[in-house]
Amino acid sequence: MDFLELAKERYSCRDYQDKPVEDDKLNSILTACQLTPTACNKFPLRIVVLKSATEREKLKECTKFPFNAPLVLVCGYDQEVAWTRKNDQMNYGIVDTSLGMMNMMLEATNLGLATCFVGVFNETKVKEAYNLAANFKVVGLLMLGYPADKPAEMHNIRPVIQDFTNIK
Numbered sequence: 001m002d003f004l005e006l007a008k009e010r011y012s013c014r015d016y017q018d019k020p021v022e023d024d025k026l027n028s029i030l031t032a033c034q035l036t037p038t039a040c041n042k043f044p045l046r047i048v049v050l051k052s053a054t055e056r057e058k059l060k061e062c063t064k065f066p067f068n069a070p071l072v073l074v075c076g077y078d079q080e081v082a083w084t085r086k087n088d089q090m091n092y093g094i095v096d097t098s099l100g101m102m103n104m105m106l107e108a109t110n111l112g113l114a115t116c117f118v119g120v121f122n123e124t125k126v127k128e129a130y131n132l133a134a135n136f137k138v139v140g141l142l143m144l145g146y147p148a149d150k151p152a153e154m155h156n157i158r159p160v161i162q163d164f165t166n167i168k
C-alpha cells in the first residue's frame with residue numbers, strides 16, 4: 001500500500017472482533033518495532049505481550065479504556081538504558097518507545113489489523129499487575145486486533161498544514 005494511504009487507513013479502534021491475532025502477524029509487528037530508530041541506537045524499548053484472557057482481564061483495574069482487544073502490548077522502556085542528552089538531561093526513552101509504537105501501528109494496519117494507543121492508565125497498577133521492574137517506564141498500552149468498528153469522527157480532524165508549520 002502507498003505510504004500515505006496506509007497512514008490514512010490507521011485509526012484508533014475501540015471495538016474488536018472476538019478473533020485472535022495470528023502469531024506470524026504478531027511477529028511481523030514486533031519486527032517493525034525492532035526496526036525502530038532509537039536515540040544513540042540504545043534500543044531501550046521493552047514490551048510485555050498480553051495474550052491470555054486472564055492477563056488482559058487485569059487491565060480492567062489499570063485503565064478505563066481496556067476495550068476488548070484480543071492482544072495487548074504493554075510498551076515502555078528501560079530508564080537505565082535510554083539515552084540522556086547531556087546538556088539538559090532530557091531522557092529520550094519516551095520518544096524511542098513512541099516511535100516503536102508508531103511503527104507497530106502502521107505494520108498492524110498493513111496486515112489488516114487495527115490498533116489503539118491507550119495513554120490513560122495507572123502506571124503503578126500496570127507495574128503491579130504484570131510484575132514489571134522498577135526501571136520499566138510504561139509509555140502506552142497498544143491494543144491490537146481485527147476491528148469491529150469504524151473510525152471515530154476525531155480521526156478526520158487534523159489541522160491544515162499551514163497551521164503547524166513555520167511557527168515563529
Ligand SMILES: Cc1cc2nc3c(=O)[nH]c(=O)nc-3n(C[C@H](O)[C@H](O)[C@H](O)COP(=O)(O)O)c2cc1C
Pocket residue numbers: 010011012013014065116117118119120121151152154155156
Ligand atoms: C499518546 C496517545 C495517547 C492516547 N490515549 C488514548 C486513550 O487513553 N484512550 C483512547 O480511546 N484513545 C487514545 N488515543 C487515541 C487518540 O484519541 C487518537 O489518536 C486521536 O483522537 C486521533 O484519532 P485517530 O487515531 O483515529 O486518527 C491516544 C493517542 C495517543 C497518540
